[in-house]
Amino acid sequence: MSIFYQTLDYRTNMEFKARKKAFKKGKPCAICGKTLKPAEMMVAHLVPVDKLTDEQALYDTNNWSCRCIYCERKQNTLKDRKSFCGYVYKCSLPDGRYYIGQHHSNGEDPLEDGYYGLGKEWTSAIQGINKEKITKIVLAYAQTDKELDELEKHFIGDLNEADDLCLNVRRGGRGMASGEKHWAYGTHPSGETIEKLKQYHKENPKTGKDNPMFGKHPEPWNKGKAMSEEQKKKISLANKGKKLSEEQRRAISERMKGKNNPMYGKIFGVQKKYHPEEDLLNNIKGK
Numbered sequence: 363m364s365i366f367y368q369t370l371d372y373r374t375n376m377e378f379k380a381r382k383k384a385f386k387k388g389k390p391c392a393i394c395g396k397t398l399k400p401a402e403m404m405v406a407h408l409v410p411v412d413k414l415t416d417e418q419a420l421y422d423t424n425n426w427s428c429r430c431i432y433c434e435r436k437q438n439t440l441k442d443r444k445s446f447c448g449y450v451y452k453c454s455l456p457d458g459r460y461y462i463g464q465h466h467s468n469g470e471d472p473l474e475d476g477y478y479g480l481g482k483e484w485t486s487a488i489q490g491i492n493k494e495k496i497t498k499i500v501l502a503y504a505q506t507d508k509e510l511d512e513l514e515k516h517f518i519g520d521l522n523e524a525d526d527l528c529l530n531v532r533r534g535g536r537g538m539a540s541g542e543k544h545w546a547y548g549t550h551p552s553g554e555t556i557e558k559l560k561q562y563h564k565e566n567p568k569t570g571k572d573n574p575m576f577g578k579h580p581e582p583w584n585k586g587k588a589m590s591e592e593q594k595k596k597i598s599l600a601n602k603g604k605k606l607s608e609e610q611r612r613a614i615s616e617r618m619k620g621k622n623n624p625m626y627g628k629i630f631g632v633q634k635k636y637h638p639e640e641d642l643l644n645n646i647k648g649k
């Protein structure tokens with residue numbers, strides 16, 4: 363129970379509770395989308411009560427969000443432990459235009475980290491605006507990147523298309539948008555550009571430490587995977603009747619010599635020990 367509720371007199375408190383009860387009735391959880399029993403649903407303040415400046419804002423339903431107690435609990439533990447990897451926020455301007463996005467965080471208070479969002483339309487909308495005019499609220503905290511993407515997608519929904527006040531250009535999530543939604547849709551680099559790029563990379567080869575793959579050794583995709591009989595048959599059929607050139611044969615032979623041969627050091631069949639005396643006896647007996 364926060365101090366705020368304790369300061370309310372009984373009557374106001376009851377009225378406040380009744381309003382919240384009416385607000386959450388039949389609404390699904392804004393985070394997981396489930397509609398649970400009334401006792402398991404609650405109303406959360408997007409801007410925390412102790413951050414509200416005027417009392418009227420307490421009753422502002424725009425600041426209310428219906429949640430199931432499980433999601434709310436999770437959000438609170440995440441917040442408290444500061445172990446979240448990021449959060450989904452909503453930044454709004456006094457004229458109602460807003461932007462929803464995700465931000466990776468090192469555990470700093472999202473309302474103090476000075477991050478106000480990216481996005482083409484949004485950035486130009488807030489250009490030159492006093493940051494104090496922007497209202498930032500945290501919609502959800504996430505523990506993993508995947509969860510962060512999912513939450514962002516969940517909160518943006520189709521607002522980017524359905525709501526003019528929403529300045530999001532795309533739906534949420536960092537997964538590559540495809541087709542028309544892709545930022546590069548309809549742009550085709552000219553042959554000249556491609557040649558220039560090729561030339562550039564030829565002149566500035568990224569080798570060693572400069573290569574983005576340096577030091578990384580991704581597991582081969584087929585490691586530990588057995589080929590199916592069907593696959594084996596396919597390969598065998600495809601290779602049937604292929605004649606190797608003299609050169610290829612020599613190269614393979616060279617490659618398989620000595621220690622490189624998979625059979626190197628292996629002994630076939632029953633190993634016979636050498637017993638000169640026994641051999642001599644056998645020889646005498648046999649002949």
Ligand SMILES: [Zn+2]
Nearest residue numbers: 391394430433
């Ligand atoms: Zn929920």
